[in-house]
Amino acid sequence: MTEPFIPGTRSARQARIVQILASEKVTSQRELRDRLAGEGIVVTQATLSRDLDELGALKVKHSSGGQFYQVPEVPGDHASPQGARAFLDRWLVEVLTSVQQAGNQLVLRTPPGAAQLLASSLDRANLAGVIGTIGGDDTVLVITEDEHTAVELKNELSKLT
Numbered sequence: 056m057t058e059p060f061i062p063g064t065r066s067a068r069q070a071r072i073v074q075i076l077a078s079e080k081v082t083s084q085r086e087l088r089d090r091l092a093g094e095g096i097v098v099t100q101a102t103l104s105r106d107l108d109e110l111g112a113l114k115v116k117h118s119s120g121g122q123f124y125q126v127p128e129v130p131g132d133h134a135s136p137q138g139a140r141a142f143l144d145r146w147l148v149e150v151l152t153s154v155q156q157a158g159n160q161l162v163l164r165t166p167p168g169a170a171q172l173l174a175s176s177l178d179r180a181n182l183a184g185v186i187g188t189i190g191g192d193d194t195v196l197v198i199t200e201d202e203h204t205a206v207e208l209k210n211e212l213s214k215l216t
Contacts, residue, residue, distance in 0.1 A: 066150045067168030068096060069106050073126050074172075076112065080123040087124065143180040146173050147215050154212045159202050161209055163195040170195045182208070 071094070072087070081087045084103055091098055098106070107124065114122040150169040155162045165173055174190025177197060184204030189196040199205045 064166035064169070065106070067166050068098065069110055070150075070169050070172040071096065072103075072106055072112075073110060076124050076126050080117065080121075082121060082123050139176070139179040139181065143176040146176045147212065151212060151215055154209050156205050156209045159199045159205050161197040161199070161205055161212070163197060163212070165193050165195065167193045169193070184208070 068091075071091070075081065075087065075090055079090070081090065084100060084107070087107075088098060088100065088103055091103075110126045112124045112126045115125045116122055146169075150165040150173055151163060152166065153164040155164075163170075163173065170193050171190035174188040174195045177185065177188045177195070184200045185208070186198045186200060188198070197205075197208070199208060
C-alpha cells in the first residue's frame, strides 16, 4: 500500500479540491474535509472555506433536488481557445516556479502535486508548436516542434516566474 500524498502547498491542495469536485457530487464542506482527510490531507474548516471561496466554488442544484459544490470554468468556457488560455494563464501564475530548456523540450517546475494540472492546462490551451506534455508530481515536460518554438515559449513563460 502506498503512502497518501499530502500536498505541501495551498496551490496543490486547491488543485486536488478542483479534481474532487469535478469528479464527485460533494454536498457539504464536512463531506469534502472527510474526503480530503481520507487521502491524508488534513485541513481546517476555515482553510477549506477560504479555498472554496478562492476557487469560486458554488453550490448548484442537482436534478434530484439536492445541492453540491462545483467549481465553475473560467469565463469564456474552458473548451474555447480563449477560455483554455485564460485557465492556463491563471495556473501558470499560481504554480509555475521555474522553466528550463533542453533542445526542443521545456522542463517546468511546480509545487508538489500541481504538475498534472498545469500539463492538462497546457494541453487544453492548444499552443502553437506544442506537441504535448507529460505531467508528474512537480515537473512538466513540454515537447515542442522545434528548438525555436521552445525558446519562444520559454521566454514567454519565464516572465511569469
